Amino acid sequence: LFDRLKPQAPDALLALIALANADKRPTKIDVGVGVYRDAAGGTPILRAVKKAELILLDTQETKAYLGAEGDVRFVQLMKELAFGPGASDSRIVGVQTPGGCGALRLGAELIRQAGGGARIFIGQPTWPNHAPLIGCAGLPMVDYKYYDRDSHTICFPQMMEALEEARPGDLVLLHGCCHNPTGADLSLEQWDIVSAFMARRGLVPFIDLAYQGLGNGLEADAAGMRMAVERCEQALVAHSCDKNFGVYRDRTGSLFVKGANDETAQLIYRNLLSLARTMWSMPPDHGAAVARIILDTPELRADWEAEVKEMCIRIRSLRARLAASDPRLAYIDEQNGMFSMLPLSPEQVKALQAEEGIYMAGSGRFNVAGLSDDNVDRFAKAVAARL
Numbered sequence: 417l418f419d420r421l422k423p424q425a426p427d428a429l430l431a432l433i434a435l436a437n438a439d440k441r442p443t444k445i446d447v448g449v450g451v452y453r454d455a456a457g458g459t460p461i462l463r464a465v466k467k468a469e470l471i472l473l474d475t476q477e478t479k480a481y482l483g484a485e486g487d488v489r490f491v492q493l494m495k496e497l498a499f500g501p502g503a504s505d506s507r508i509v510g511v512q513t514p515g516g517c518g519a520l521r522l523g524a525e526l527i528r529q530a531g532g533g534a535r536i537f538i539g540q541p542t543w544p545n546h547a548p549l550i551g552c553a554g555l556p557m558v559d560y561k562y563y564d565r566d567s568h569t570i571c572f573p574q575m576m577e578a579l580e581e582a583r584p585g586d587l588v589l590l591h592g593c594c595h596n597p598t599g600a601d602l603s604l605e606q607w608d609i610v611s612a613f614m615a616r617r618g619l620v621p622f623i624d625l626a627y628q629g630l631g632n633g634l635e636a637d638a639a640g641m642r643m644a645v646e647r648c649e650q651a652l653v654a655h656s657c658d659k660n661f662g663v664y665r666d667r668t669g670s671l672f673v674k675g676a677n678d679e680t681a682q683l684i685y686r687n688l689l690s691l692a693r694t695m696w697s698m699p700p701d702h703g704a705a706v707a708r709i710i711l712d713t714p715e716l717r718a719d720w721e722a723e724v725k726e727m728c729i730r731i732r733s734l735r736a737r738l739a740a741s742d743p744r745l746a747y748i749d750e751q752n753g754m755f756s757m758l759p760l761s762p763e764q765v766k767a768l769q770a771e772e773g774i775y776m777a778g779s780g781r782f783n784v785a786g787l788s789d790d791n792v793d794r795f796a797k798a799v800a801a802r803l
């Protein structure tokens with residue numbers, strides 16, 4: 417039976433973790449996978465998370481099953497965090513998922529289950545796991561050019577031209593903030609244009625919001641997404657806690673879906689539960705319980721918000737330092753979140769790895785938040801020498 421399986425290449429991003437770990441050079445720089453590092457180069461557990469874990473340890477009385485929906489209080493708090501005043505909209509239903517990946521996959525399965533042959537329009541480049549996650553559910557994907565590596569700008573006219581081809585009910589995958597891999601986010605004016613267009617044409621935004629708080633703050637990072645969801649009759653939002661709560665390995669996320677009315681929203685909810693049951697049955701509890709305790713406890717919430725702000729400010733200051741180091745890197749300061757792309761060929765990326773111990777994705781994407789105060793200047797110099 418298994419002889420017929422095809423060989424599978426290891427996931428390129430995850431493989432980078434092992435490659436960088438195996439490099440024993442003390443000067444190595446790991447800007448591969450998207451994990452936040454502090455000024456000293458570590459990824460400590462957030463203060464608020466540690467405190468909430470202690471509370472959880474002390475107060476949790478049972479580990480009995482919750483249900484396919486997960487922790488409903490967590491989902492409500494995430495709905496408020498993501499949608500702000502829009503969270504009172506009962507046409508938006510949500511369930512807890514295993515990370516943002518689980519949310520994207522569940523959303524794609526829901527679309528498949530709904531039938532109707534909807535296609536999904538995906539701007540390129542995008543996070544390399546988007547197509548596999550969505551493709552697994554069998555959705556036809558239509559690619560368009562989102563970003564121009566040479567000019568470091570969003571190809572907005574090309575994007576709008578590509579969306580002209582979309583039919584009512586087709587989906588548009590958008591990054592809520594901190595575009596991965598480019599850092600190039602739609603401006604609010606562009607969100608306004610694309611939201612109005614999607615609403616007019618009956619298109620359905622499918623928004624990946626994986627970095628809320630790390631671009632320009634918790635509220636600002638949700639503004640474009642909120643506009644699109646408010647304007648469009650139907651929408652999906654995959655929301656991740658991995659980065660802003662730093663609970664990467666705890667797989668903590670949620671999927672929100674907006675239906676045309678309350679009745680459809682309830683139909684969507686029942687379908688989400690039955691689909692989740694066939695994939696993971698129930699989502700892992702720990703990360704969601706921790707996030708719930710943080711958001712429900714005023715002192716912890718304030719501390720967490722301060723920590724998110726600290727991460728955001730640090731990323732912004734690293735961006736500013738890189739931009740100031742060479743005019744050819746100036747664009748990095750205009751972009752947001754953990755990632756930006758360098759106009760390097762895969763060979764140049766390999767050379768940086770071999771000669772300098774600098775680990776980044778083959779596309780030239782690097783994790784700004786992976787740099788430390790000690791190595792940012794050396795990184796900028798090594799990169800500039802190869803541009």
Ligand code: LMR
Nearest residue numbers: 429448449450543545596
């Ligand atoms: C990344 O893009 O590096 C992160 O989102 C981690 C992952 O799962 O790929």
